[in-house]
Amino acid sequence: MPVPAFDVQRSSNSTTLTVRGSLDINTAPQLGEEIDRLVVDKPKLVIVDLSGLDLIDSSGVAALVKLYKGVRASGGNVTISGVRDQPLAIFKLLRMDKVFNL
Amino acid sequence: MHITSLVFCPSMPATIRLSVPGTLRYRDLAVRIVAEAARLVSCSVQRAPNDPLDHDVRDPFDTAVVSAFMEIFNNVAIHAYKRKGGGTIDIAITPKDREIVIEVKDHGSPFDIDEVPPLPNELDADTLPEGGMGIHIAKTMLDEVTYEPGPPNLWRLCKRLPGGARASTRV
Numbered sequence: 001m002p003v004p005a006f007d008v009q010r011s012s013n014s015t016t017l018t019v020r021g022s023l024d025i026n027t028a029p030q031l032g033e034e035i036d037r038l039v040v041d042k043p044k045l046v047i048v049d050l051s052g053l054d055l056i057d058s059s060g061v062a063a064l065v066k067l068y069k070g071v072r073a074s075g076g077n078v079t080i081s082g083v084r085d086q087p088l089a090i091f092k093l094l095r096m097d098k099v100f101n102l
Numbered sequence: 103m104h105i106t107s108l109v110f111c112p113s114m115p116a117t118i119r120l121s122v123p124g125t126l127r128y129r130d131l132a133v134r135i136v137a138e139a140a141r142l143v144s145c146s147v148q149r150a151p152n153d154p155l156d157h158d159v160r161d162p163f164d165t166a167v168v169s170a171f172m173e174i175f176n177n178v179a180i181h182a183y184k185r186k187g188g189g190t191i192d193i194a195i196t197p198k199d200r201e202i203v204i205e206v207k208d209h210g211s212p213f214d215i216d217e218v219p220p221l222p223n224e225l226d227a228d229t230l231p232e233g234g235m236g237i238h239i240a241k242t243m244l245d246e247v248t249y250e251p252g253p254p255n256l257w258r259l260c261k262r263l264p265g266g267a268r269a270s271t272r273v
Contacts, residue, residue: 025176026126055159057172058235065230072227085160090169093242094235095225 005052006031008038014045017067020052023060023087031063039070046071051082056090068100118195124183124208129175132193133168136204140167142197143263166243167202167261173236174206174257182210182255192254201245201262212251 005020015038023031038046048064068078080100083091091097118139122128137159140146146161159168178191189209196203218237222229241247246260 022130024129024172025180026129055168055172057169057176058233058239059176061235062232065232068227069230069232086165086169089162089165090239093239094221094231096230099225099227099230 006034008034010041010043014047015041015043016047016049018049018052022055023053023063024055024057025059028059028063031060032066035063035067035070039067039074042074042076043071044076046076046078048078048080049082050080050087051084053083053087054085056087061090061094061096065096115196115198118197120193120195121190122193123187124179124189124191124210125187126176126179126185128191129172129179132175132191133172136171136193136195137164137168139195139197139204140164140202140261143200143202163261163263167204167259170240170243170247170259170261171204171206173240174259176236177213178206178208178210178255178257181213182208184211201260204257204259206257206259207252207254209252209254212253212255213249214251215249 007018009016009018017034017038019031021027046067048067064080071078078100080102083100083102088097088102091100091102096102118135120132120135122132140159141161141164144161144163146164159165175191179185179187183189192205192207194205194207215237219234221231221235221238237247240259244259244261246258248258250256250258
């Protein structure tokens, strides 16, 4: 199975999640585990950098929705930045671009 | 040698056939072949060797074809073969002059396409769906999506180039 390219950087004010490459049915489960750990910390602000993401499917979208809902449920906020090309087309098709302020 | 552009655009239909085990392990291989076949129709410029993108589906036609195909492959591996494999996914790709037709055949359990719920009319932070988006993506991205339950089960996907000219001007 492919290894998802993502990393998490924590600072005092925010947590930045960077995702690169393809976020799909094969890679989303590993990211989901990281999201579970991240949400437990109840971060105030999570910045999701998708500028290096070039392909996403519905499983990848579901992982990001899970992050969005999990962080907001504990009073935090999520900002998604850098979305372009195919991932942006998918978010627009699903009408999530407005929810995520893309 | 690096090939940086495609110079061949088909005038006569020819079908590319690929048969892979029905598991997600072979998904990326199939997706890459479909992406290249889409490029034969769109004539989009292939990425340069130093382009940081691992998958280049920036052209809208390529985006639509690849996005839809990924969802159908996922659906077959998950619903028809229950993530256990045990059969093949037979893919026939026909790039034509102005359209691409992709047939995806499996020998697993039939899928009830009518049970797929529609997206909520109003999306907000509370109603964001966490599943059931794949078929919606495929149907919306393509001009035609048909499904014939089997066995064998058969998906038929069709995407046409819009309007007049071929696609991309990117380098």
